[in-house]
Amino acid sequence: MEETRESNSRTIRIATSLFFFICVPLSVWETSVQSEIFVTQNPVVTSNNLLSNEVIFRTSIVSHLIGTFVFLFMILLFYRILKPVDKQLSRLMIIPILAQIPIVFVFEALNFTALMTLKAEARPAFDVAQQQEVAYFLLRAHRYAFGADKIIFGLCFIPFGMLVFRSRVAPRVIGILMIFGGAGYVADTFLYILLLRPDYLIVQPIKLFASASYALGLLWFLVKGVSNQTVLKGNRINE
Numbered sequence: 001m002e003e004t005r006e007s008n009s010r011t012i013r014i015a016t017s018l019f020f021f022i023c024v025p026l027s028v029w030e031t032s033v034q035s036e037i038f039v040t041q042n043p044v045v046t047s048n049n050l051l052s053n054e055v056i057f058r059t060s061i062v063s064h065l066i067g068t069f070v071f072l073f074m075i076l077l078f079y080r081i082l083k084p085v086d087k088q089l090s091r092l093m094i095i096p097i098l099a100q101i102p103i104v105f106v107f108e109a110l111n112f113t114a115l116m117t118l119k120a121e122a123r124p125a126f127d128v129a130q131q132q133e134v135a136y137f138l139l140r141a142h143r144y145a146f147g148a149d150k151i152i153f154g155l156c157f158i159p160f161g162m163l164v165f166r167s168r169v170a171p172r173v174i175g176i177l178m179i180f181g182g183a184g185y186v187a188d189t190f191l192y193i194l195l196l197r198p199d200y201l202i203v204q205p206i207k208l209f210a211s212a213s214y215a216l217g218l219l220w221f222l223v224k225g226v227s228n229q230t231v232l233k234g235n236r237i238n239e
Contacts (some may be wrong), residue, residue: 044123
């Protein structure tokens with residue numbers, strides 16, 4: 001039993017290490033690049049920024065793809081541990097992340113097409129002003145879609161938190177935090193879509209609350225691994 005607990009703790013620490021040391025830095029990098037390049041209501045400056053930072057921009061596209069696959073691998077490791085608790089909930093946890101992969105490819109296709117448009121490789125018949133307008137539109141579409149994409153994390157972390165709560169691989173407050181984080185992301189996505197201004201004041205606290213909730217939950221797993229109270233073994237929970 002102790003050997004199984006240590007094995008599960010090691011697996012969970014690997015999973016959360018992937019999140020904190022790969023997914024988070026890549027996400028921060030991509031966000032900073034997008035913020036540096038995109039200038040609201042200014043297609044000319046945005047296009048010039050994009051062309052002058054082409055290599056960095058291409059790197060941010062690759063970073064997003066890598067981060068998505070690493071996050072999927074993290075969820076798969078948790079799925080391996082939590083599947084004995086409830087197979088249906090475990091599937092509900094993993095389905096949104098699997099669905100995210102083609103969505104991310106579409107998002108980054110918008111970014112890549114914006115770059116190629118400015119390089120006159122997609123529509124050479126456009127003049128410079130038209131190319132800049134199209135590139136700006138594609139980058140803007142990417143930002144809108146990326147804002148709504150957070151519902152994927154919400155739909156993942158709600159069943160994730162329920163599994164943690166039921167399994168007691170961690171204190172139940174950790175499961176509650178992850179459920180709140182997932183619900184916060186779902187609420188943030190709906191508010192983002194419904195409000196005319198996605199930067200409206202009510203959105204920012206919800207986004208911060210959602211991020212902090214699930215991050216604290218994952219941080220507990222990174223530090224503690226599996227709780228001493230519960231060991232998952234076979235297809236049942238041994239307490």
